[in-house]
Amino acid sequence: MLLKRIAYLVCVLAVGLGAWGFYDRLINGHQNAAYGSYVVWGLWVAMYLFFAGTAAGAFMIATLDLLFGVAVMKGTGRLALWVSLVSLAAALLSIWLDLGHMERIWKVYLQGSLSSLMAQMVWGYTLFGLLVLACLALTFFNSGRALLRALLILGLPLSLFISGAVGALLGVEASRMFWHVGLLPVQFPVFSLASGTAALLAAVGLFGSSRDPNRNQQLRLLGLSMLVLTVVKLYFLWADFSQSTYGNVPQNVDAVNAVLYGQYWWAFWILQLLVGSLIPMAILIQPRLARDGRWAGWAGVLVLIGFAAARANIIFPALTVPELEALTTAFSGPHLTFAYFPSLMEWAVTVGIAGLAVLAFLIGNDLLSLQRKEVA
Amino acid sequence: MPDIQQQTDVLLRMQADLRRALQKPAQERRWVMVIDLRKCIGCHACTIACVAENKLPPGVVYRPVLEEEFGTYPNVTRRFLPRPCMQCEEPPCTPVCPVHATYRNEEGVVVMNYEQCIGCRYCITACPYAARTFDFGRTYTEGTAEAAGIILGQSRADDYERAANYEYGVAHARLGAEESPIGNVRKCHFCLHRLSAGLLPACTTTCIGRATLFGDANDPDSLVSQIIARPNVIRLKEELGTQPRVYYVM
Numbered sequence: 182m183l184l185k186r187i188a189y190l191v192c193v194l195a196v197g198l199g200a201w202g203f204y205d206r207l208i209n210g211h212q213n214a215a216y217g218s219y220v221v222w223g224l225w226v227a228m229y230l231f232f233a234g235t236a237a238g239a240f241m242i243a244t245l246d247l248l249f250g251v252a253v254m255k256g257t258g259r260l261a262l263w264v265s266l267v268s269l270a271a272a273l274l275s276i277w278l279d280l281g282h283m284e285r286i287w288k289v290y291l292q293g294s295l296s297s298l299m300a301q302m303v304w305g306y307t308l309f310g311l312l313v314l315a316c317l318a319l320t321f322f323n324s325g326r327a328l329l330r331a332l333l334i335l336g337l338p339l340s341l342f343i344s345g346a347v348g349a350l351l352g353v354e355a356s357r358m359f360w361h362v363g364l365l366p367v368q369f370p371v372f373s374l375a376s377g378t379a380a381l382l383a384a385v386g387l388f389g390s391s392r393d394p395n396r397n398q399q400l401r402l403l404g405l406s407m408l409v410l411t412v413v414k415l416y417f418l419w420a421d422f423s424q425s426t427y428g429n430v431p432q433n434v435d436a437v438n439a440v441l442y443g444q445y446w447w448a449f450w451i452l453q454l455l456v457g458s459l460i461p462m463a464i465l466i467q468p469r470l471a472r473d474g475r476w477a478g479w480a481g482v483l484v485l486i487g488f489a490a491a492r493a494n495i496i497f498p499a500l501t502v503p504e505l506e507a508l509t510t511a512f513s514g515p516h517l518t519f520a521y522f523p524s525l526m527e528w529a530v531t532v533g534i535a536g537l538a539v540l541a542f543l544i545g546n547d548l549l550s551l552q553r554k555e556v557a
Numbered sequence: 558m559p560d561i562q563q564q565t566d567v568l569l570r571m572q573a574d575l576r577r578a579l580q581k582p583a584q585e586r587r588w589v590m591v592i593d594l595r596k597c598i599g600c601h602a603c604t605i606a607c608v609a610e611n612k613l614p615p616g617v618v619y620r621p622v623l624e625e626e627f628g629t630y631p632n633v634t635r636r637f638l639p640r641p642c643m644q645c646e647e648p649p650c651t652p653v654c655p656v657h658a659t660y661r662n663e664e665g666v667v668v669m670n671y672e673q674c675i676g677c678r679y680c681i682t683a684c685p686y687a688a689r690t691f692d693f694g695r696t697y698t699e700g701t702a703e704a705a706g707i708i709l710g711q712s713r714a715d716d717y718e719r720a721a722n723y724e725y726g727v728a729h730a731r732l733g734a735e736e737s738p739i740g741n742v743r744k745c746h747f748c749l750h751r752l753s754a755g756l757l758p759a760c761t762t763t764c765i766g767r768a769t770l771f772g773d774a775n776d777p778d779s780l781v782s783q784i785i786a787r788p789n790v791i792r793l794k795e796e797l798g799t800q801p802r803v804y805y806v807m
Contacts, residue, residue, distance in 0.1 A: 210735050211693050218616065218690035221681045281676015281691065281740030288656045288675060299679050300655035355797060356649060356685030504687040505640065505793075507623035512604065514616040516693050 184387060185543065192540040199533010205526045206278055215524040217516030219508070220500040224523040225279040227493040228531050230347055231376065232272035232538070233306060234369065234488070237344040238377015239265035240313060240336055242403075247320065248333040253398045257385060260551040262317040264380050264542060269310050271538035278530060298350045305343040312336045344373035351495070359425070359436035359499035368417050372488065375410035378403055379461075379484035384542070386478025390552045397472040404471035407484060411458050432502050439498035444520065448490045457487010497521055567767050570780050571757055578773035579755060583663045588747055589774040589781045590761075591790070592639050593806040596768035599624055599637035603760035603769060610748060610759035612722035614731070615695040619688075619745035620760055639769065641760065642667060642688040642745035643793065643801030650680040650689065659742070665802065666747050668725065671737035680742055685794050686801075694739040696731070726750045747771070774802075 205213055216223035239261045245251040246258030277283055290307070293300040312332055319329040348369030351360040382403045389396050422441070425433045440449050461480040470476040501519050503509055509519055523531075545551060578586050599622055607613065607620045623638040648667050651660050658673035659680055681689045698714045721728035724746065729738055748758035756762070761771045772781035784790065785804045792801045 210740060211691075212695065214693075217693075218681060219687065221678045221691065279677075281678070281742075282674065282735070282737070285656075285673075285675045288673065292656055292673070294652070294655055294657050296652040297655040297679070299653065299677060303655065350679075353653070354649070354683050356683065356794075500682070504685055505623060505638075507625045507638070508621070508640075508687055511623045511640070512618045512621035514618065515695050516616040516691070517618070 188387075188539065188543060192536045192543065195532045195536025196540060198529050199531075199536055202526050202529025202531075202533050203278075206530055211281065213524055213526040215521055215527060217518060217521075219503070219517060219519050220497060220521035222279075222496050222500065223521060224493065224527045224531050225275045227496045228489065228534065229272050229276040229279070230492040230496070231489045232268045232275060232534075233347060234344055234373035234492070235376040235380050235485070236265045236269035236272060236313075237309070237340040237370070238373040238375065239268060239380050240309075240340045240377070241374050242377050242381050243316070244333050244337055247316070248330060248337070253395050253402055255395060256393055256552055257381065257399060259317065259320045259549075260384055260389075260546070261377075261381055262313055262320065263545045263549065263551050264384055265377070266310070266313050266317060267538050267541045267545065268380065269306065269313065270541070271534050273306065273310070274537075275531070275534050298346060298353060302343065302346045302350060305339065305346055309336070309339055309343050312339065340373070341370050344370040351499075356504065357499045358430055358433035359502070360495075362421060364417070364421065368421075371410065371413055371417070372491070375407070375414055376485060376488040378406050378410060379481040379488065382407060382481030383478050383485065384481075384546075386474045386476075386481055388478075388543070388546055389474060391474070393552060396474070400474065400477040401468065401472050404465040404477055404480070407480070408462060408465050411462055411484070415458060435502045436498045439501055440494050443498065443501070444522070445494060445497060449494055452490035453487050453494060456483050457490060458484075461487075567770060567780060568757070568762065571761065571770060571772055572755075574772040574776060574779040574781070575752070575757060576755060578776060578779070579752075581773075581775075585775060586664050586773045587775040588644065588664055588666060588752070588802065589772060589785060590641060590644075590747065590758075590803045591770040591781050591784050591806060592803065593766075593768045593770070594636060594638060595806065596766040597622070597637040597639060598766050598768075599635070600765060602763045602765055603639055606759040606763035607745070610751070611724055612718075612720070612731070613743075614692060614718075615697055617690045617692050617743050619690075619743070638805070639760070640686060640688065640793075641747075641803060643686050643799065643803045644745075644747060646800035646802065647798055649683045649685065649797070649799060653679045653683045655679065659744075662749075664749075666749060667744070668746055668749070669738075669742060669744060671725075671727075671729065671741045674737070674741040676740045676742065678742060685797050685799065689742050689744045692738050692741055692743050694735065723750050726753060 214223065243258045243261035243265065246254040277286060280286065289300055289303045316329060316332050319325045345366040348366035352362060352365035354360050385396065385399055422437050425437045461483045464476050464480040465471045501521060503519055601622050604620050604622055611619065620639055620641045623640055625636045627634045644667055648661065651667060655677060656673055656675055658670045659667060662668050678691055681691065696718050698718055703712060719731050721730040751758060757771055761769045770781055770784065772779040774782045774785060776782060784806065789807050790804045791807060792804055
C-alpha cells in the first residue's frame, strides 16, 4: 500500500515536470532539443523503441493466459494487455512529439508510402493498438471468447512483425554499418519479449494481488523466462560487438567503441550490463528471491531500466559517427554537432511520458479489476 | 590538344550548355555537377552563396566545404571538398520517406515537398553523405539587440530574415510559426528555381576558381559530359550503389 502511494506521488511529480517539457516542446518546437542534423534522432526515438517493444512483448505474455491457457499464468492476461496498451500509448506519444510537423501525422495513413518501413510500422502499430484495445474489452465479456481467440491469434504474428519492423527500420540503412546488421530484425522481437516479461514481472511482483494463489508460481515462471531471455540478449550483444570489432570496418568499430568507451560508456557498462542484466540475474537465479514479489518486481524494474539504456545505445552511437570524417568541422551552427546528450526539455518530456504511463497503469490496476482477487 | 576548360571562360560555356539543355524536354536532361578538387581553394564562397540564395537559417547547410589535411611535415597537403547533395540516381533517402515528401523529379533531381514532409528525419539517417539538414526554426537575429531608428538592429534585420525564399519556385516566408520549411528536412536541389530561369546554380556562378561545373550530361557537347568521361574522375562512396550525379576531378 505504501509502495503504491509512493508510486502515485512519483508519477504525479513526473507528470508535473513533463507538463513543463510538453509546454516547451509545443511552444518552441524543437529549438531546445539537443539532437540536430547529425545526431538526428535522440531520447524520444530511443524511448519510442523501448515503449513500443515493451508493448509488443507484454502482448506476447498475455497470450500465455488468454490464448494458450497456461494454467499458472491464469489471471495475468488482462493485466498484460493493459501494460501493453499503456506502453504503446507512451511509445506513440513519444514519437509523435518527435515529429517536425505533428499535425501532419494523418498523411502517413492517407498518403503513406508502401516502400517506407516507417509507414509500415505506423500502420502496424495502429492496427496493433486497436487490436489490443479490442482484446482487452473482450476480456470483460463472457461472450465473444471465440472472437478474442481469433484476435489473439492474429495479434501474435502482428506483434512479432511490428517489433521486428523496428529492427528492420534501422537495419535497412546500408550507410550505417552499426545498424546494417541482418540480425537486427531478429533481435528486436526477442528484446521486445524480454522487456514485456520484465514489465509483467514488475507489475505482478510490485502491484499483483497477494490473494492470487498462483502469484508465486507466476513470478517464478516470469523470472526463469527473464533469465533465459537475458542470456540470449547478452549473447546477441556479444555476437554483434565481437563480429563488428573483428570485421574492423572503421565506421562500425567507431560506433561500437562509442558504446563501450565513448560518452555513453556508463549507459552500457552500468545501466545496460550491471543494472539491467547482472543484478537482475543474481536476484532471479535464487528461487527464494524470485518468488518474492518485491525482489522479483524490482528485478523487473531494473531490467526495464537496462532496456531503456540499451535502446538509446542502439540509436545514438550509430549517429555520432560522421558519414564523412571532415564533416565535424566543415560548418558550424546550432544543431550541427556529432556530440549528443539529451537536453533538459527532452528529459522532462520523457519523464512526463513515463510518469503518465505508470500513472495510467496504476489507475487501471485500481479501477479496472485487471487481476484475480479471489482464491480459485 | 588544348584543355577543353581553357578554350573559353567556362561560365560562358556552361551558360550556353544550359540554354541548350533547357530547349529539351525535362526528362531528357541529366543534370550533373563536377567539382575540380585541384582548383578548389577552400574559400567557402559557394557555401555562402548557397546560404544567401536559399536564405538558409542557422544550422541548415546545403553545401559545406570539408577540409582535410594529409601527410606530415614537410610533406603536407590540404584538400577542400565541397559537398552538395549528390542527387543520387539510386537515392537511399527517398524510399524511406513515409509520405512521399522526397523524390526524384523528372530531371532526376532529388527534391523536397515541404508541405508534405512530416519532419520524421528518417531520410537524414538514410543519406550516406549527410547531405540533409533539419530546419529547427532558428533565426540569426535571436538574442541580438533591438535598435531604434535607422540603426540596423533586430527589428530591421528581422525583416530580411523573414522574407520569403523561392526554393522550388515557391515563396516560403519565414513567419516565426512552425510553418514549412521550419520543421522540415532541407537539402540542396541544384538551384532548380534558378535553372528554370536560365541561371546556373548559385554555387557554380560564385566559384572564384571555376572549380564547380554544371550541365547536362546527356548532351555530348556539354562541358560536364566531356569532363566526366575522363579517368581522373571519382564519385563519393560508389560502393553503396547510389550512383551520385556529383563528380570530383582529382
